Amino acid sequence: MTKTYSIGVLNGDDIGHEVVPETIRAMKAAVEKEGIDVDWQDVPIGRAAYDSLGTTMPDGTLDRLRQLDGWVLGPIGHREYPDDAMAINPHPILRKQFELHSNIRPSRALKGLPSIHPETDLVIVRENIEGFQPDRNVVAGCGEFRPTHDTTISVRVITRKNSRAVAISAFELARRRQRKVTAVHKNTVFKLGCGMFAEECRKVAEEYPDVEFNEVIVDTFAMRVVMKPTDFDVVVTTNMFGDILSDLTAGLVGGLGLAPGLSAGDTHAMAQATHGSAPDISGRGIANPYAMIVSGAMLLDWLGQKNRDDRLHRAADAIVSSIESVFEQDGVMTPDLGGTASTVEVGERVADRILEVGS
Numbered sequence: 001m002t003k004t005y006s007i008g009v010l011n012g013d014d015i016g017h018e019v020v021p022e023t024i025r026a027m028k029a030a031v032e033k034e035g036i037d038v039d040w041q042d043v044p045i046g047r048a049a050y051d052s053l054g055t056t057m058p059d060g061t062l063d064r065l066r067q068l069d070g071w072v073l074g075p076i077g078h079r080e081y082p083d084d085a086m087a088i089n090p091h092p093i094l095r096k097q098f099e100l101h102s103n104i105r106p107s108r109a110l111k112g113l114p115s116i117h118p119e120t121d122l123v124i125v126r127e128n129i130e131g132f133q134p135d136r137n138v139v140a141g142c143g144e145f146r147p148t149h150d151t152t153i154s155v156r157v158i159t160r161k162n163s164r165a166v167a168i169s170a171f172e173l174a175r176r177r178q179r180k181v182t183a184v185h186k187n188t189v190f191k192l193g194c195g196m197f198a199e200e201c202r203k204v205a206e207e208y209p210d211v212e213f214n215e216v217i218v219d220t221f222a223m224r225v226v227m228k229p230t231d232f233d234v235v236v237t238t239n240m241f242g243d244i245l246s247d248l249t250a251g252l253v254g255g256l257g258l259a260p261g262l263s264a265g266d267t268h269a270m271a272q273a274t275h276g277s278a279p280d281i282s283g284r285g286i287a288n289p290y291a292m293i294v295s296g297a298m299l300l301d302w303l304g305q306k307n308r309d310d311r312l313h314r315a316a317d318a319i320v321s322s323i324e325s326v327f328e329q330d331g332v333m334t335p336d337l338g339g340t341a342s343t344v345e346v347g348e349r350v351a352d353r354i355l356e357v358g359s
């Protein structure tokens with residue numbers, strides 16, 4: 001009997017209510033075409049959950065998610081949440097609870113679209129549950145504190161376990177790409193923290209002799225990736241460096257609307273675009289759904305890998321090639337890319353293309 005996959009749908013906030021439905025439309029078209037059974041489950045979260053249920057993270061949400069194979073999470077606009085203990089930012093909780101140790105963020109230039117480097121095709125694999133981010137690097141309290149009015153201390157956490165886990169994600173990914181991993185760190189200064197991260201990357205590199213491995217100091221990387229991004233294939237790095245560098249590489253290929261992402265652990269994965277909830281354009285129907293739709297494809301691909309189900313890889317490929325042809329060949333794009341199409345028009349066109357191709 002073939003497996004029925006269960007995938008959660010969590011709209012998030014602001015433009016999440018616009019880009020997530022188009023993502024699900026594309027994913028549904030792709031899985032339907034491959035004959036894959038999916039049980040889609042709406043899970044309330046964020047501001048909409050707060051307004052209807054009194055909390056941004058309703059009771060039972062984590063238990064529900066645990067039962068799923070993965071989920072699509074729209075952007076969370078927590079900075080606009082009311083100042084209330086029931087209005088917490090769900091992000092760090094989700095990443096921590098499910099040990100989503102690897103945040104995979106591709107940057108690929110699309111043909112014919114304005115980009116600083118049209119040949120760019122690389123992936124940043126960022127450690128996702130420790131590092132410098134003070135809201136997720138401790139189990140209680142906060143990794144940042146102020147012992148006097150004029151002194152602040154920020155703690156950075158690096159563990160062998162998560163360094164190894166993110167390195168394995170990077171090497172596995174590289175095997176499906178150009179077989180090249182670059183570890184980015186600054187062990188010249190952070191001799192212990194970055195030193196430990198680098199050591200774990202080197203150990204994993206020995207287990208993947210078929211993948212080329214090198215190390216680049218983070219400031220050198222920042223310069224080199226801007227000048228010659230084609231030098232890089234898969235880049236593995238710690239949380240804060242990856243956060244910054246993945247926005248930089250998104251800039252190289254046309255901006256946040258084109259920056260998808262997947263947060264993956266050993267048991268669950270969460271599709272989540274790099275961009276925020278963009279309250280400035282929310283409700284106008286002009287948000288670019290590319291990043292979220294391709295994130296949805298990455299989730300299907302991850303499920304395909306985990307379950308050794310090639311149908312899911314084909315579904316993921318169909319989504320990516322369809323949205324690329326809608327942008328590159330039809331020129332149907334949202335205003336951030338110079339087009340005039342709405343979010344829904346792009347989504348409908350992508351779903352139609354998925355069903356048309358090869359049928």
Ligand code: ATP
Nearest residue numbers: 256257274275276277278279280281287288289336
């Ligand atoms: P966060 O810190 O939560 O990631 P942010 O401060 O980086 O958020 P975003 O919400 O990502 O901010 O928005 C940054 C800019 O990019 C805004 O002008 C926003 O309108 C634009 N933007 C973000 N996502 C999209 C999108 N999908 N389509 C079009 N424009 C977008």
